[in-house]
Amino acid sequence: MGFQIIENERLGEKYYRMKHSSGLVIDVFPKEGYNSTYAIIGTNFGSVNSHFISNGKEIKVPDGTAHYLEHKLFESEEGDAFSRYAKTGAMANAYTSFEKTCYLFSCTENFRESLEILLDLIQSPYFTPETVAKEQGIIGQEIKMYDDSADWRVMMNLYQAMYHNNPISIDIAGDVQSIAEITPEILYECYNAYYNLNNMVLAISGNVSPYEVEEIADSKLKNSSLLDTKSLFPDEPYEVKEKYVEQRLSVAVPMFCLGFKERASAEIPSIKELVCTDILLEAFTGEGSELYRELLDKKLINSTFGADYLAGKGYRAVMFEGETRSPSEAAEAICEGVRKLKKTGISREDFEIAKRAVYGRAVSAFDSLSTTANMLVDAEFAGKTLFDHVEIIANVTFEEVSERLKDQLDPDNISLSVIKGIDD
Amino acid sequence: MYEFTKKTICEGVSFGNIKDDRFKRSRINATLVVPLDKKTAAANALLSCVLTRSCKKYPDFTSLNRKLDELYGASLYASFNRFGDFQTVTIGMSGLDDKYSLDGRSVSSEITELLCSILFEPNITNGRFLEDDFEQEKRQLLENIDAEFNDKGVYARNRCIETMCRDELFSIGRFGSREDVSGLTQENIYKAWKNLLDNARVELCMLGSTPYENALEGFKKYFDGSPRKITGSTRVMSEVGEVRRIVETEEIVQSKLVMGFRCAYPKTLRDRIANSLMTVILGGTPTSKLFQNVREKQSLCYYCSSRADNNKGIMLIESGVETDNIERTEEAVMEQINAFVHGNVTDEELSSAKKALKNMYISTLDNLGAMHGWYISGLLSSFLASPTEEADIVDDITKDEVVELAKKIKLDTVFSLIGN
Structure with missing residues (x-):
């Protein structure tokens, strides 16, 4: 299909965009003279997508599932992605917001290998009762860290006061009780519903060639079936819930x-x-x-x-x-x-x-x-x-x-x- | 790619330029350096805040800020820090590169002029700043100091350093104490202004695509050429006595553990880099010893990381844990240090830490703010090398070197903040 070039004269910048045959949208933004490269792949799935219909089945998942899945996707049957990144020198991370989940790395060498790890990571889910249980303590501490954060609490409390039903009022990481209900099956259900390449975007900026990215994508990406997931949101009145x-x-x-x-x-x-x-x-x-x-x-x-x-x-x-x-x-x-x-x-x-x-x-x-x-x-x-x-x-x-x-x-x-x- | 030039205006006052045309923004900063002193630290800190509120040309907060907005959202900032046993006060500006302005005006020359006005032509009448500026900034600085308690990670870290370095100038901190700030008068900050301009070591630095000559000439007018001799040195403690333990309780859900160590105070560039590499192996990446063992294997925490201050010879290890797990976490940390000291570092650990550290160094080159920090730190520590040069040295460091440096780590102080 090839790249389309999107340019802006005012900024003197351009980027390359394609819808890859696998279903993934790929954007490459080369920055001349830069030494590093930043790559991020995001799925249109965040903490608010906790109720959905996927392939005809209606599913409701515990609070904090999207974030839990983000943590667990770093592990595959062959081991964890961090130890693979350690060999390339890339600095890797991930985050879950209300609306999306993203996996990213930045590197100054071994770009090809690092991008391969990133594309493997989002395509090889591996959840067992043992690996899921291990994360309870770690995420539990992450939740408690936010419980003490006044910056975070003042904002979450406001969302809870403003919204009656919208899931924006629920903490991204859930709470210690809700994450205790998360099982490998639930993680697989979310993965299958939302980690479909047609629902994802890969964006790369810095020291990078679009054609190298295309070649790596061709060799690594498996075709996704058409997306059949619909997120469900409750009705929300205009008035705030509490003043x-x-x-x-x-x-x-x-x-x-x-x-x-x-x-x-x-x-x-x-x-x-x-x-x-x-x-x-x-x-x-x-x-x-x-x-x-x-x-x-x-x-x-x-x-x-x-x-x-x-x-x-x-x-x-x-x-x-x-x-x-x-x-x-x-x-x-x-x-x-x-x-x-x-x-x-x-x-x-x-x-x-x-x-x-x-x-x-x-x-x-x-x-x-x-x-x-x-x-x-x-x-x-x-x-x-x-x-x-x-x-x-x-x-x-x-x-x-x-x-x-x-x-x-x-x-x-x-x-x-x-x-x-x-x-x- | 970029070019670093350093010019001396007079002894103790220099002007650096990082010429780089890749960015859409330019920056110009003045960093003033004096020995940390309990009598002046608070006044220097408050002065930096008051200076950024107005100047002769834009005589109140609103007119100055409207000017900044008009310059395409230029930003004017002040910061104060410690660097070893010295205090640094930075006043700086950043603004849009000239080529992106919608009306063809030169933002870069305007921000340079504005920075000179801020530093040298403040809003002073009869030795007093505008009363409103003084009062407002004092109130805000006091609130900022109080707010450090709001963030328990920051609070615990500060308390650990304060306790560990209680007999050293370092414990004065960035701004002295709350009481010091609270007692400041107009006279104190006027004196601080005079003293900083007349006696501090000054590092001016301009970054971006604009030629530096005009800015250099502009600054020269304000310095009369008399040399400045900065005395003082950083006190380094390499021996420790019995471990000091401080426990405080607060109404919090997660307890904080901060372990303060004495470590090497490197005297060569190579040793500085090796010491940084040592802390990366220990607790600087997701494959570090602390992350792998304390978090991944034992699920004790969400974070457990180490950071060394090469300009002081100390290292901190920080974690957030369940109260019941504090002792276990401390033991787990000490186990990892012991393993390190006994040479238990795999080739893989060494090579992945080297790659991570090189990645951090080289990435600096793609960010103007980070470049500024890099060069100022290099100039102040007298170990000035480019990120690329330092990355090359990383490759050359051996396992024996990092193990030798790990042997210099000695636990000095443990600060625990416990939830009720």
């Missing part, structure tokens, strides 16, 4: 996370929507904004303060978070700012400045091989090309950003999550 949630942890500075829940379709937002939100948030709460200054003057935030957009299939929310001595006052001041913003909108000048900042950051992202490859995976799962994002920023108008504000930041649909100290 306020609080947890006490051993912290010296309290933290808050304020979420503005939005109406969300089953589809992920378009790039235009994401870009408009980015610019809007930069203008509204960036370090150059009036609101940031006001929050500082009132001693309600410090340099950890920031805004973020949570957006996926069936969930969307703008979030503001940071450390603060006065969580409720900080939240109230932000809500007040939102009400004002809803009335007046952003100014043209603020729009222009925010647009430049967002543009500069988007261009800079291409300096990093890992960011580039991860963005490629996300772009493929979203059905877009990688450069759409920068082009849309460069061309977005004041009117479009102002229009976007209408669907966002409803001050009557918010949840506040707070972490306080044990004795606060």
Whole structure:
């Protein structure tokens, strides 16, 4: 089938894309003069895909299964992938998010051998009662590490407060009880449902030739049958589940996370929507904004303060978070700012400045091989090309950003999550 | 590929340039170095924060930050650290490379000018910074210090070092103590500003595609040419007494174990690299002794890793475990060190650690921030070599060399943070 070349003049960059005969989408982004290579293969399967129909059978799996599977896929009948990578010198890792599971490595030599290991790894599941049991202690400690992390808890608690039914409210790694229910059979069922090459993307950036990648893919990839898996998601009301949630942890500075829940379709937002939100948030709460200054003057935030957009299939929310001595006052001041913003909108000048900042950051992202490859995976799962994002920023108008504000930041649909100290 | 040039402005003040046209961003940094001193560490740290808030040209936080946004989201940052028994204060900027600006302006020359304003023309009237800048940054620094307790991994590591190095300047830390910061006055930070500009060793470094000559000339104007002599040296303890054990309890789910060791303080570049290789074999990769034995074979933890500080001659091993398993984990760690000391290192362990370390070194070349860190560290330690040169040395190191270095590891302090 061969590669299609996707170019962007503004950035002076290009990448090679193909749908391989095995079903896998392959993106190769050569970066001239780079010494290292970063490769990542992702499946469109994350912690939220816990209920699905595959080949006519309806399946529900325990919380934390996608993440558990990620750990266990490193082992095959011949041994574990880490010891194979040790021979090539590649640095390997993997991660599971709400929406996807990715396996990756970066290397400065022996690229071919390392890519072969990566492609073997995702094609040779090997789960036995013994190997599955061994991971309980390790993942148990990983879960407990996150249980103590105020950064993580303040966010997860917010998701639980905002969402009634959407699985975004369930911890990616599950909990100690749920992972105890995981069996080799469950892992195989998930593997067969989602680790289908038609559901996966391989993205490679850096010191690499697309033709070498094609050759390795030809020799290593087994054809996948057509994908017959449908993820099931529960309906989610518009209103937040709870307005306020609080947890006490051993912290010296309290933290808050304020979420503005939005109406969300089953589809992920378009790039235009994401870009408009980015610019809007930069203008509204960036370090150059009036609101940031006001929050500082009132001693309600410090340099950890920031805004973020949570957006996926069936969930969307703008979030503001940071450390603060006065969580409720900080939240109230932000809500007040939102009400004002809803009335007046952003100014043209603020729009222009925010647009430049967002543009500069988007261009800079291409300096990093890992960011580039991860963005490629996300772009493929979203059905877009990688450069759409920068082009849309460069061309977005004041009117479009102002229009976007209408669907966002409803001050009557918010949840506040707070972490306080044990004795606060 | 890239070119490193070093120019001396005067004794103690130098200007380095890494000319590299692969990147979409450029960086420029000033690193000021002074001996760690309990009396000035806090003031230096707070000063760096206050400096990045405003300057004569952009006299308040909002106007300065709007300027940064307008420069395509340029970033202005301050950091303070320790390097052996010295304190380093870095003020730097990064911005979009000129070729990507939408309106043809030169972001790189503007950020250089802005950095000079920040460093040399701060918002000072009658020896005082803007009151608001001073108060706000002091409050935020105190909150950042308090927040180090929020992250129990960081907290446990800091407590272990503090205890282990209690009689050394090193224990002053990056910013002194909370009390030191809390007691700071305007006068303290004004003095710190004067002192750093007049007496600190200064390492300026510019990275990116823009020719450096204009920036170099720009900086020269601010230094009168008088030499700076930095005194002080890092105290190295190679002997240990009885192991010191500190146990604290907190309301946490997972307990933390941090073991502090004295190890070699390498005097040659080759020994520095060999010492790094030794810690990679021990606990630096998923095939290291600690990961394989403590995590994979015994399922005791999610992480168990080692890291050495070659500029101080110490090494830390950190893990997060069940309270009931703390002793077992400590034993398992010591077993692996003992095996190492007795020469129990396979060819495979040695060769995979070498590959991993070389990969880390060479990957530095693909990241501007990492390159900056690499060269500053090389300049400060006086062991300056390129990542490629160091990678070549890795290949040459023998098993005997790493085993000899493992023999220098001595347990000094064990800090445990236990869940209630």
